[in-house]
Amino acid sequence: MADTLTDRSQKILEAIIEEYIATAQPVGSKALTQNLGIKLSPASVRNVMAELEELGYLASPHTSAGRIPTEKGYRFYVDTLIRVSDLDRQQKDQIEQQYGQHGLQMADMLREASRTLSSFSRYTGLVMVPRLKVTIFRHIEFVKLSPRLVLAVFVTQSGLVQNKLVEIDEDLTHRELEQITNYLNQTMAGLSIQEVRARVVTEMAQEKALYDRLLRRAFTLSSAALVDEITGNIIIEGTSHFLEQPEFSDLKCMKRIVQTFEQKSILIDLLDRGLETEGVQVIIGSETAYSELSDCSLITAAYSGKHGTLGTLGVIGPNRMPYSTIIPIVDYTASLISRLLDTDND
Amino acid sequence: MADTLTDRSQKILEAIIEEYIATAQPVGSKALTQNLGIKLSPASVRNVMAELEELGYLASPHTSAGRIPTEKGYRFYVDTLIRVSDLDRQQKDQIEQQYGQHGLQMADMLREASRTLSSFSRYTGLVMVPRLKVTIFRHIEFVKLSPRLVLAVFVTQSGLVQNKLVEIDEDLTHRELEQITNYLNQTMAGLSIQEVRARVVTEMAQEKALYDRLLRRAFTLSSAALVDEITGNIIIEGTSHFLEQPEFSDLKCMKRIVQTFEQKSILIDLLDRGLETEGVQVIIGSETAYSELSDCSLITAAYSGKHGTLGTLGVIGPNRMPYSTIIPIVDYTASLISRLLDTDND
DNA sequence: TTTTGGCACTCAACACAAAGGAGTGCTAAA
DNA sequence: TTTAGCACTCCTTTGTGTTGAGTGCCAAAA
Numbered sequence: 001m002a003d004t005l006t007d008r009s010q011k012i013l014e015a016i017i018e019e020y021i022a023t024a025q026p027v028g029s030k031a032l033t034q035n036l037g038i039k040l041s042p043a044s045v046r047n048v049m050a051e052l053e054e055l056g057y058l059a060s061p062h063t064s065a066g067r068i069p070t071e072k073g074y075r076f077y078v079d080t081l082i083r084v085s086d087l088d089r090q091q092k093d094q095i096e097q098q099y100g101q102h103g104l105q106m107a108d109m110l111r112e113a114s115r116t117l118s119s120f121s122r123y124t125g126l127v128m129v130p131r132l133k134v135t136i137f138r139h140i141e142f143v144k145l146s147p148r149l150v151l152a153v154f155v156t157q158s159g160l161v162q163n164k165l166v167e168i169d170e171d172l173t174h175r176e177l178e179q180i181t182n183y184l185n186q187t188m189a190g191l192s193i194q195e196v197r198a199r200v201v202t203e204m205a206q207e208k209a210l211y212d213r214l215l216r217r218a219f220t221l222s223s224a225a226l227v228d229e230i231t232g233n234i235i236i237e238g239t240s241h242f243l244e245q246p247e248f249s250d251l252k253c254m255k256r257i258v259q260t261f262e263q264k265s266i267l268i269d270l271l272d273r274g275l276e277t278e279g280v281q282v283i284i285g286s287e288t289a290y291s292e293l294s295d296c297s298l299i300t301a302a303y304s305g306k307h308g309t310l311g312t313l314g315v316i317g318p319n320r321m322p323y324s325t326i327i328p329i330v331d332y333t334a335s336l337i338s339r340l341l342d343t344d345n346d
Numbered sequence: 347m348a349d350t351l352t353d354r355s356q357k358i359l360e361a362i363i364e365e366y367i368a369t370a371q372p373v374g375s376k377a378l379t380q381n382l383g384i385k386l387s388p389a390s391v392r393n394v395m396a397e398l399e400e401l402g403y404l405a406s407p408h409t410s411a412g413r414i415p416t417e418k419g420y421r422f423y424v425d426t427l428i429r430v431s432d433l434d435r436q437q438k439d440q441i442e443q444q445y446g447q448h449g450l451q452m453a454d455m456l457r458e459a460s461r462t463l464s465s466f467s468r469y470t471g472l473v474m475v476p477r478l479k480v481t482i483f484r485h486i487e488f489v490k491l492s493p494r495l496v497l498a499v500f501v502t503q504s505g506l507v508q509n510k511l512v513e514i515d516e517d518l519t520h521r522e523l524e525q526i527t528n529y530l531n532q533t534m535a536g537l538s539i540q541e542v543r544a545r546v547v548t549e550m551a552q553e554k555a556l557y558d559r560l561l562r563r564a565f566t567l568s569s570a571a572l573v574d575e576i577t578g579n580i581i582i583e584g585t586s587h588f589l590e591q592p593e594f595s596d597l598k599c600m601k602r603i604v605q606t607f608e609q610k611s612i613l614i615d616l617l618d619r620g621l622e623t624e625g626v627q628v629i630i631g632s633e634t635a636y637s638e639l640s641d642c643s644l645i646t647a648a649y650s651g652k653h654g655t656l657g658t659l660g661v662i663g664p665n666r667m668p669y670s671t672i673i674p675i676v677d678y679t680a681s682l683i684s685r686l687l688d689t690d691n692d
Numbered sequence: 693t694t695t696t697g698g699c700a701c702t703c704a705a706c707a708c709a710a711a712g713g714a715g716t717g718c719t720a721a722a
Numbered sequence: 723t724t725t726a727g728c729a730c731t732c733c734t735t736t737g738t739g740t741t742g743a744g745t746g747c748c749a750a751a752a
Contacts, residue, residue, distance in 0.1 A: 028744050041696045046745070064703045064744045105511050143487050145501060153499045153509070155491060163499070163507040165451050239585070240608055243601040255589040262586055374715050387725045392716065409731050410715045695752070702745075712735075722725075 005055075012038060012048050013057055014081045017069045021320050024246045026066035071285040071319065074297070078282050078323055087328050095120060095329070096336060106159040106341070111235050113313055113337055118238025121326045123317035124261070126300070128271040129233040130160060130310040132226065137188045137196050142166075142177045142221060150177070152225030156193075158305040158341045166224045172217060180218040192307070193226060200226075232268045236261055245318045247295060260292045267316070274300040274312035280331050285319050295319055299326050301334035305341040313337065351401075358384060358394050359403055360427045363415045367666050370592045372412035417631040417665065420643070424628050424669055433674045441466060441675070442682060452505040452687070457581050459659055459683055464584025467672045469663035470607070472646070474617040475579040476506060476656040478572065483534045483542050488512075488523045488567060496523070498571030502539075504651035504687045512570045518563060526564040538653070539572060546572075578614045582607055591664045593641060606638045613662070620646040620658035626677050631665050641665055645672050647680035651687040659683065 005013070015036045019027045029042040029049060038045060049067055052058045057073035060066070069077070087095075098116045099109060110127045117125030136157035143151040148171070152164045172180075188196045204219045239261055248254045260266050270288055274281045283298040299321070300314030314330050315321075351359070361382045365373045375388040375395060384391060395413055398404045403419035406412070415423070433441075444462045445455060456473045463471030482503035489497040494517070498510045518526075534542045550565045585607055594600045606612050616634055620627045629644040645667070646660030660676050661667075 026744090030744075042744090043696050043698095043746095044694085047695090050746080060745085062703060063701085063746090064742085066744065105509070139489055139491060139497075141487060141489050141499070143485055143499065143501065145485060151485075151499075151501060151507065153487070153489065153497075153507075155489065155497060159511070161497065161499075161509040163451070163509070165505070238608065240601055240604040243597055243604060249597060251589055251595060255586055258586040258589060262584065372715090376715075388715090389717095389725050389727095390723085393724090396717080406716085408733070409717090410713085410733065412715065693752100695750105697750080698748090700745105700747090702743105704741105704743095706739105706741075708738085708740100710735100710737085712733105714731105714733090716729105716731075718729090719727090720725100721727095722723100 005052075008040075009048050009052060010081060012045060013052055013069075013073065014077065016049075016052075016058065016067055017073060017077045017081070020068055021322050024320060026061055026068050028066035031066070069320075071287070074284050074319055074323075075287075078284070082324050082327075084324050084327050087332050091120075092332060095332060099336070099340060105161070107161070109337065109340060110313075111237070113333055114235040114237040117313065117315050117329065117333055118241065120329050121315045121317070122244075123241050123315045123321065123326070124239055125235075125237040125313075126267060126271060126298075126316055127235040127313040128268065128311040129235065130156070130158065130305075131232055132156075132162070133192070133194045133197075134308070134310060135160060135193055136305075136307050137191050137193060140181065140184050140188070140222065140225065142181055142225075144172065144174055144177055147171045150221065152221065154225055157190075157307060158310060164225050164227075166221060168217075168221070170217070176214060176217070179214060180221060183215070183218055184222055188222075197223065197226060232272070234264050234268050234271065236264070236267070241317070245320075247318050247320060253295070256292050257296065260290070266290050266292065270298055271300060271312045271314065274302055274314070275309055277302060280327050280334075281314075282323065282327070297321055299323065299330050301330050303334045303337040303341070305338070310341065351398075354386075355394050355398060356427060358391060359398055359415075359419065360423065362395075362398075362404065362413055363419060363423045363427070366414055367668050370666060372407055372414050374412035377412070415666075417633070420630050420665055420669075421633075424630070428670050428673075430670050430673050433678050437466075438678060441678060445682070445686060451507070453507070455683065455686060456659075457583070459679055460581040460583040463659065463661050463676065463679055464587065466675050467661045467663070468590075469587050469661045469667065469672070470585055471581075471583045471659075472613060472617060472644075472662055473581040473659040474614065474657040475581065476502070476504065476651075477578055478502075478508070479538070479540045479543075480654070480656060481506060481539055482651075482653045483537050483539060486527065486530050486534070486568065486571065488527055488571075490518065490520055490523055493517045496567065498567065500571055503536075503653060504656060510571050510573075512567060514563075514567070516563070522560060522563070525560060526567060529561070529564055530568055534568075543569065543572060578618070580610050580614050580617065582610070582613070587663070591666075593664050593666060599641070602638050603642065606636070612636050612638065616644055617646060617658045617660065620648055620660070621655055623648065626673050626680075628669065628673070643667055645669065645676045647676050649680045649683040649687070651684070656687070 012032065015032055015038055016027045019036060029045040032038045032045050033040060033042050049058060053060065053067065056070055057076060058067040059070050061068065095116055098112055110129060114125040114127040138157045139155040141153045143153065145151055148168055150166045150168055152166050154162045200219045200223050239258060242248055242257060270283060280299060280301045285297060286294045295318060296316055297319045298314055298316045300312050302309045302312045304310050313334055315326055361378055361384055362373045365377065365382060375391040378384045378391050379386060379388050395404060399406065399413065402416055403422060404413040405416050407414065441462055444458055456475060460471040460473040484503045485501040487499045489499065491497055494514055496512045496514055498512050500508045546565045546569050585604060588594055588603060616629060626645060626647045631643060632640045641664060642662055643665045644660055644662045646658050648655045648658045650656055659680055661672055
């Protein structure tokens with residue numbers, strides 16, 4: 001197939017997409033030749049546009065309107081046409097400042113990241129909270145609240161704190177709890193949670209555990225404390241920016257999207273996809289594989305701590321997003337968070 | 347003034363308000379006499395309607411439309427006309443079931459409360475997380491994460507867990523931390539956080555503290571751990587229900603409201619108002635004193651633990667809300683939460 | 693062979709007018 | 723005091739041009 005576009009076609013496609021991103025209006029041949037840098041007659045441009053439509057990069061809402069990009073058009077744009085420049089020093093500083101006043105608590109930092117993503121991109125910010133299983137064990141503490149109730153506090157290497165109330169069927173003294181705490185902290189330090197879980201399972205099966213009441217308790221408690229949230233969690237900020245988008249002025253459609261956000265699970269799935277990927281990932285429209293989001297695009301990037309990838313963050317908006325300005329924002333935020341997680345909490 | 351409405355006027359006002367709540371359409375005299383239980387001629391009804399408009403209970407969008415309630419109308423309805431019945435057993439059970447599977451962790455419970463309020467009312471659910479200062483001290487624990495970094499974990503009587511990372515400028519051994527922990531838990535148990543803070547301040551001023559290094563540290567740490575969140579916190583669920591309301595089909599107006607939600611501070615202020623009040627409180631339109639919410643109403647109720655009021659929860663929607671069905675939902679949820687907080691975590 | 697000017701055509705968007713109808717206020721009769 | 727009747731208002735709907743941006747195609751120019 002003739003999917004190898006000529007230089008000229010590419011230039012025109014790029015101009016159309018960028019103009020459409022800026023104005024949200026179908027782009028006509030005249031506008032291209034007059035205001036944008038196309039030095040051809042409208043008629044020639046029309047020929048190219050017809051060709052691009054044929055090939056599936058453009059579509060026309062109706063005969064007498066201009067052209068708008070298709071998903072394939074956006075995809076080609078993002079993959080080959082786009083020119084992404086780094087943020088300049090000033091912008092980076094501005095973003096970085098957002099984290100200045102905040103404490104060291106990881107949860108706050110992630111929330112701030114989502115806010116910052118949203119306010120700098122003017123779309124909706126998404127930050128996935130690290131799954132327990134990818135985090136590194138740092139410390140566990142059991143606090144006895146009542147004879148049958150223990151609060152397990154669990155801190156990961158990257159500074160994430162999780163609490164869990166554990167009901168126990170056998171009273172434990174403070175002394176015993178302390179012993180359990182010490183034992184676990186010594187044996188498990190530096191392991192990933194997955195490893196900790198595995199360790200607990202194998203040790204439980206061993207004879208030693210069968211006869212040592214305290215050890216048995218220790219394992220029961222820790223496995224209860226470390227049950228993974230099945231769902232994962234996500235921080236969404238700036239949903240209201242969706243209401244600014246002319247493409248979502250239809251309330252029905254708008255409502256479906258907001259509901260999808262509230263439900264979270266779909267967004268979690270989409271962010272999960274970015275976990276294995278290096279650098280910034282762009283998911284456009286139906287590539288999400290969710291009909292609810294067929295008019296939305298995501299720009300995501302993974303962030304990591306000392307010991308590898310922790311989660312992903314990004315921005316969601318309409319297909320018609322200024323990719324070239326948002327990609328560096330997402331990119332920089334991810335690396336910033338990674339850096340903060342690296343240097344924090346030593 | 348003639349603000350003492352006759353029985354007949356009240357009946358008609360009630361019918362108009364309830365019809366308008368149901369249909370979101372201005373109510374005309376004919377509809378009242380035909381379908382609703384008014385046994386008068388349209389002309390008579392019109393006389394009464396004109397009178398009610400004169401008095402400020404009704405308004406007409408334009409001459410040839412029916413009447414819609416004013417804020418004053420809604421206020422009168424809520425104060426004197428409304429018939430609120432209790433939820434029946436089945437509905438109560440349905441609501442209660444939502445909390446069944448969930449653990450005992452307070453934060454989860456409050457989130458579930460917000461969800462339940464939203465889904466049962468079909469509007470937006472609001473739950474205010476208890477302010478630290480109104481909670482009762484139960485337990486504090488300091489976990490040393492690194493030479494200069496201590497994690498303070500703080501549990502309130504009602505089961506709320508709060509973490510805070512505290513940077514210290516002087517290394518403390520585990521032993522010392524334990525002593526501090528023990529000292530604080532013994533001295534402060536059962537006091538409210540306000541009292542704890544006061545205690546810390548006075549003791550710090552006393553001579554004893556000046557010379558006892560550990561004591562001094564204990565107070566520094568605990569006051570660092572217990573600094574109040576200035577803002578308070580709030581759990582909002584079901585914003586998307588707002589998109590269903592015909593009165594907010596204007597995107598501009600819609601966006602202002604959603605932004606107000608995201609910002610949270612205004613909603614926190616509104617929920618705060620319900621703290622001192624017994625039972626269900628209704629705030630209608632401009633009674634909120636915020637122009638952003640001049641078309642919104644809140645139905646709130648306070649919930650409490652063993653030791654008094656903890657916070658408030660409720661529902662926010664358009665002025666045109668089915669108050670009579672939502673009031674019992676909010677009421678029951680508040681009492682349910684109070685009950686759960688009472689029995690939990692002993 | 694490629695580019696361009698010219699021209700007929702399409703179709704959403706806008707404006708305007710007319711018809712329809714729901715609802716009101718007022719008056720006079722029951 | 724209530725109600726039937728009637729003129730009046732004004733939103734809503736429907737229909738009809740009109741406009742204009744933009745297209746596709748063809749033939750002439752480069």
